[in-house]
Amino acid sequence: MRQIADWNDQQFDYRDSGTGPVILLIHGTQSDYREVYHVERLIEAGYRVIVPSRPGYGKTPLQLAASPTELATFYRGWMASRQITRYTVYGISAGGPTAIALAGNNPAVRSLVLACAMTHQISIPYQTWLIQPALQRPLQLIQWVLWNYVKDKLVKFPEEASVRMVEMTSLLRRDDIRSQLNGTDQELLYQVGLQNGPGRGVLFDLTQHIDRQILQTVTCPVLIVHSKSDRAVPFEHALYARRAIAHAQFLESKSPGHLIWIGPSARRDERMIERFISLNH
Incomplete structure (x- = not known):
């Protein structure tokens, strides 16, 4: 169910479902608060999942933030204003840079999951x-x-x-x-x-960048899940994060492409993510 937040002179939409330990899920390109990847299973597993629409998606204005760091600062303040002081950050695809920035030097973040996530600026033709x-x-x-x-x-x-x-x-x-x-x-x-559908947020996604120094400020437990068959966000993004975050755990998905929630290892990958969050929350 869509909810509208009015905080810090900004309005944006989000979903807040389930009860239990909190997971703030940062969705990928051409998605919004209705993100379907893993959300329902996490709720069934006993988690409260919060999914805000990123800038340019859903009813969230593109002007909400100009960079992943700025967006992470916004989310950090919003979560604190709701008295949520312990949560896991789950970054998907183009939501990766914001998830990394949010976890950096943030004692409220108990763990970070990077699922087929961008970890530095993407490069595509044209x-x-x-x-x-x-x-x-x-x-x-x-x-x-x-x-x-x-x-x-x-x-x-x-x-x-x-x-x-x-x-x-x-x-x-x-x-x-x-x-x-x-x-x-x-x-x-x-x-x-x-x-999924079109959104102005693609402009945010194509121009976002996260400095390596920010990855090195992430001290909470980290799980990186990525497939070598990923064309959209190449496997090198996972290796880059693994090198920058020395203590990160790594799980190679057997997904046939970008989406780790489909293919022969999908349920294994989800269970490993759930176990990781449970152990570190």
């Missing part, structure tokens, strides 16, 4: 062109057309559309991806396709 302010409206229109196309195919051809969705963020061949997906994966990807 990046300089894609972040031009004048092109944001046309790019949003293109995103809208593409997501509606994906949703249509998911309804009509769910199995094949699921394979194509994974293929966009995978280094594997299509047939290899197809052999690794099951009915549960297809159902999750169907939910993702119907929930």
